[in-house]
Amino acid sequence: LYSWDSSPFGLRTDEQENDWDRDLLLDPAWEKQQRKTFTAWCNSHLRKAGTQIENIEEDFRDGLKLMLLLEVISGERLPKPERGKMRVHKINNVNKALDFIASKGVKLVSIGAEEIVDGNAKMTLGMIWTIILRFAIQDISVEETSAKEGLLLWCQRKTAPYKNVNVQNFHISWKDGLAFNALIHRHRPDLIDYDSLRKDDPVTNLNNAFEVAEKHLDIPKMLDAEDIVNTARPDEKAIMTYVSSFYHAFSGAQKAETAANRICKVLAVNQENEQMMEDYEKLASDLLEWIRRTIPWLENRTQEKTVNDMQVKQEDFRDYRCVHKPPKVQEKCQLEISFNTLQTKLRLSNRPAFMPSEGRMVSDINKAWHNLEGAEKGYEEWILSEIRRLERLEHLAVKFHQKCAIHESWTDGKEAMLTQKDYETCTLSEVKALLRKHEAFESDLAAHQDRVEQIAAIAQELNELDYYDAASVNARCQKICDQWDVLGALTHKRKESLERTEKQLESIDELYLEYAKRAAPFNNWMEGAMEDLQDMFIVHNIEEIQGLITAHEQFKSTLPEANKEREAIQSIQSEVQKIAQSNGIKLSSGNPYTSITPESINSKWEQAMAMVPLRDNALQEELNKQNSNDTLRATFATQANTVGAYIQAKMEEIGRISIEMNGTLEDQLTNLKEYQKSIISYTPEINKLEGYHQHIQEALIFDNQYTSYTMEHLRVGWEQLLTTIARTINEVENQILTRDAKGISQEQLYEYRASFNHFDKDHSGALMAEEFKACLISLGYDVEKDKQGEAEFNRIMGIVDPNGSGAVTFQAFIDFMSTETTDRDTADQVIASFKILAADKNYITADELRRELPPDQAEYCIARMAPYTGPDAVPGALDYMSFSTALYGESDL
Numbered sequence: 001l002y003s004w005d006s007s008p009f010g011l012r013t014d015e016q017e018n019d020w021d022r023d024l025l026l027d028p029a030w031e032k033q034q035r036k037t038f039t040a041w042c043n044s045h046l047r048k049a050g051t052q053i054e055n056i057e058e059d060f061r062d063g064l065k066l067m068l069l070l071e072v073i074s075g076e077r078l079p080k081p082e083r084g085k086m087r088v089h090k091i092n093n094v095n096k097a098l099d100f101i102a103s104k105g106v107k108l109v110s111i112g113a114e115e116i117v118d119g120n121a122k123m124t125l126g127m128i129w130t131i132i133l134r135f136a137i138q139d140i141s142v143e144e145t146s147a148k149e150g151l152l153l154w155c156q157r158k159t160a161p162y163k164n165v166n167v168q169n170f171h172i173s174w175k176d177g178l179a180f181n182a183l184i185h186r187h188r189p190d191l192i193d194y195d196s197l198r199k200d201d202p203v204t205n206l207n208n209a210f211e212v213a214e215k216h217l218d219i220p221k222m223l224d225a226e227d228i229v230n231t232a233r234p235d236e237k238a239i240m241t242y243v244s245s246f247y248h249a250f251s252g253a254q255k256a257e258t259a260a261n262r263i264c265k266v267l268a269v270n271q272e273n274e275q276m277m278e279d280y281e282k283l284a285s286d287l288l289e290w291i292r293r294t295i296p297w298l299e300n301r302t303q304e305k306t307v308n309d310m311q312v313k314q315e316d317f318r319d320y321r322c323v324h325k326p327p328k329v330q331e332k333c334q335l336e337i338s339f340n341t342l343q344t345k346l347r348l349s350n351r352p353a354f355m356p357s358e359g360r361m362v363s364d365i366n367k368a369w370h371n372l373e374g375a376e377k378g379y380e381e382w383i384l385s386e387i388r389r390l391e392r393l394e395h396l397a398v399k400f401h402q403k404c405a406i407h408e409s410w411t412d413g414k415e416a417m418l419t420q421k422d423y424e425t426c427t428l429s430e431v432k433a434l435l436r437k438h439e440a441f442e443s444d445l446a447a448h449q450d451r452v453e454q455i456a457a458i459a460q461e462l463n464e465l466d467y468y469d470a471a472s473v474n475a476r477c478q479k480i481c482d483q484w485d486v487l488g489a490l491t492h493k494r495k496e497s498l499e500r501t502e503k504q505l506e507s508i509d510e511l512y513l514e515y516a517k518r519a520a521p522f523n524n525w526m527e528g529a530m531e532d533l534q535d536m537f538i539v540h541n542i543e544e545i546q547g548l549i550t551a552h553e554q555f556k557s558t559l560p561e562a563n564k565e566r567e568a569i570q571s572i573q574s575e576v577q578k579i580a581q582s583n584g585i586k587l588s589s590g591n592p593y594t595s596i597t598p599e600s601i602n603s604k605w606e607q608a609m610a611m612v613p614l615r616d617n618a619l620q621e622e623l624n625k626q627n628s629n630d631t632l633r634a635t636f637a638t639q640a641n642t643v644g645a646y647i648q649a650k651m652e653e654i655g656r657i658s659i660e661m662n663g664t665l666e667d668q669l670t671n672l673k674e675y676q677k678s679i680i681s682y683t684p685e686i687n688k689l690e691g692y693h694q695h696i697q698e699a700l701i702f703d704n705q706y707t708s709y710t711m712e713h714l715r716v717g718w719e720q721l722l723t724t725i726a727r728t729i730n731e732v733e734n735q736i737l738t739r740d741a742k743g744i745s746q747e748q749l750y751e752y753r754a755s756f757n758h759f760d761k762d763h764s765g766a767l768m769a770e771e772f773k774a775c776l777i778s779l780g781y782d783v784e785k786d787k788q789g790e791a792e793f794n795r796i797m798g799i800v801d802p803n804g805s806g807a808v809t810f811q812a813f814i815d816f817m818s819t820e821t822t823d824r825d826t827a828d829q830v831i832a833s834f835k836i837l838a839a840d841k842n843y844i845t846a847d848e849l850r851r852e853l854p855p856d857q858a859e860y861c862i863a864r865m866a867p868y869t870g871p872d873a874v875p876g877a878l879d880y881m882s883f884s885t886a887l888y889g890e891s892d893l
Contacts (some may be wrong), residue, residue: 063093177205
């Protein structure tokens with residue numbers, strides 16, 4: 001005896017659980033319902049053979065009508081029955097019927113011919129239920145379900161749009177009769193006015209459905225409405241038997257629905273692929289447009305006038321690197337992932353590969369990105385170079401104007417002095433004094449020659465460095481040079497005049513002369529020392545400032561000797577005063593040989609001595625600054641070395657993971673995403689390094705001896721690390737798509753990965769041509785070095801390496817192996833599906849498409865199908881054949 005659960009077609013034996021007896025004991029009304037339903041079901045088939053039954057257990061006792069029923073429903077011939085009326089003849093006939101049922105894969109337990117011949121009602125009903133299950137319900141298939149579940153899913157699909165209908169089982173869900181009416185209305189709306197039915201009138205609803213089915217659908221009335229309504233829970237087997245008759249009555253419509261589902265599935269894939277293509281094109285266009293706008297900005301080399309202006313540009317560039325570029329790095333990575341995913345989906349759905357618009361290939365974007373990074377590097381180097389240049393220019397400009405001011409102060413009144421003719425009215429001693437004074441001036445003039453040359457050299461360097469105010473510098477320099485030439489000429493002319501007068505004047509004051517000769521160089525030395533003590537300086541490291549400090553200490557070590565020289569010069573003047581007082585000589589107001597007074601020497605000496613501690617403080621502050629800069633270098637280097645080692649280690653780990661992946665693809669994907677999260681969590685360390693780098697740049701530090709890493713190098717490494725893990729995740733996602741779409745088992749994927757890794761000797765993630773050939777040979781492909789083998793290998797290489805790069809990636813290898821071992825949708829299958837919807841016509845109409853397909857996919861087909869032009873065309877006919885081939889890239893539609 002059988003009830004529904006297991007067995008080759010969904011039955012359960014009494015040895016497992018005898019629920020048939022339990023069902024009948026729970027509600028005797030169920031036996032009545034089964035008897036009516038099974039009798040009607042048998043008669044619906046026996047009438048084709050011109051016979052009927054009235055009492056199910058009595059009419060099947062001799063086995064004759066039982067054998068006839070099996071021949072009608074199976075379409076096969078059974079062994080010839082025995083016509084005798086003896087018990088043994090009847091048993092033999094029933095055994096022949098039971099043997100035939102067993103031959104159809106049904107294992108019969110506890111049902112014997114003797115019980116049937118004896119008219120055992122429960123055994124007879126169990127046998128008929130077994131026949132119904134095997135020949136009316138087992139072969140029902142809806143989507144991926146079959147038998148009872150398939151029949152239930154079919155009812156749910158068909159009645160889903162109807163109000164007050166919720167089919168969840170084959171008993172309570174059918175009591176109000178609405179489900180039966182909904183099934184009929186769904187397939188034949190002309191037979192039922194569904195909106196007129198009421199849920200609170202189940203008898204009317206059931207009678208309406210049963211009468212319409214019997215009259216118009218050739219489904220005999222198998223139950224009375226009162227039998228269902230007056231039972232707390234109708235018999236499941238009776239309802240299933242009745243509903244299966246509706247399923248078979250509408251099987252033609254089911255075939256059309258299956259065809260429509262296939263078309264919908266194909267169209268949905270195509271629409272999704274087209275949307276992904278549009279998204280790729282837009283994202284690629286936007287990214288290329290951003291690169292096109294950004295590169296001219298990075299290539300702009302408009303010079304600024306000051307360091308502050310260039311630092312504004314540097315800050316703008318830092319903002320670009322930290323704010324504007326990172327989202328574009330993400331877009332570029334997402335673009336590559338989208339492109340790879342799209343190509344995988346196209347391969348899996350047997351569609352042609354996607355070819356982006358000209359100039360929007362991934363390689364074109366990578367090329368543009370490479371140009372962008374080149375422009376970035378050049379722009380950053382130019383900014384730093386410009387800052388150095390402007391810093392040098394500002395220093396030189398201040399130094400130039402300082403030396404010019406000192407020189408102009410010295411030359412003030414010199415032309416008037418040289419052009420006066422005071423010697424014409426002087427005595428001989430006065431003329432000699434004038435001549436000595438002039439010689440002292442010449443010495444002073446020669447001492448200032450170096451300053452004039454320094455001024456000219458600084459002006460030339462300012463011009464070479466393209467100083468923005470070079471015109472005023474050149475004008476001032478030219479004025480000083482011209483004045484210097486005039487002073488030289490006037491000095492020479494005055495000397496000649498004095499020498500002509502010298503022969504007449506012989507009184508020379510040797511003491512004054514000695515004073516003048518020693519005071520002038522000493523005065524120049526003090527002026528030079530004061531100039532050096534006020535001189536601006538710029539250094540970039542500790543060694544340079546320590547060099548300046550050493551030079552300054554050396555200068556201070558010469559001060560005692562200089563003070564001795566000052567005291568010696570002052571003693572000369574004291575000696576003059578002593579001699580004058582001793583001899584009663586009335587001295588003039590000043591030294592006739594020089595304008596340098598002892599007071600001026602003492603004043604300048606005091607000024608110079610006051611400048612020494614100021615210079616000490618300035619040098620010490622700069623030393624402290626350089627020590628701070630060195631600390632910044634060390635801090636940045638420590639972080640940079642840590643980050644660099646981290647990036648390198650993670651890149652090596654990712655390379656190893658991509659080769660040695662273990663576990664299921666879902667496990668690998670989960671682990672990779674967790675690994676990606678752990679890498680992204682390291683971002684604060686990168687941001688910390690960016691902060692240190694900003695301090696380095698703000699301090700104008702241009703070198704770092706503590707590390708070989710640069711910020712640019714680490715940024716590129718970090719971006720490559722993020723891109724590499726994203727690509728690895730995308731490869732696993734594409735493998736999952738391939739596995740699910742092609743039905744590849746996890747073991748097959750492991751086998752493919754093991755074979756691929758075995759021949760990937762250099763662990764590059766790709767097989768060269770010879771490595772790939774060896775792999776194919778190991779898998780049983782005949783690609784040996786003969787003419788036929790080479791042709792086969794070239795064919796396969798054309799599939800896995802269409803661009804002719806000479807390398808085969810693991811994804812291409814998986815796609816090829818899955819294509820070799822799995823079935824795919826084809827254009828011929830889609831054409832066959834459209835032909836079913838078109839009722840075997842060579843064309844289809846818009847109305848037929850709208851009736852059979854969902855609205856969006858129906859309109860999708862109507863918009864893209866070309867008009868049908870065959871000899872049997874009618875107005876509005878559409879060509880579904882060319883449309884189907886175009887879906888798979890087999891036509892130019």
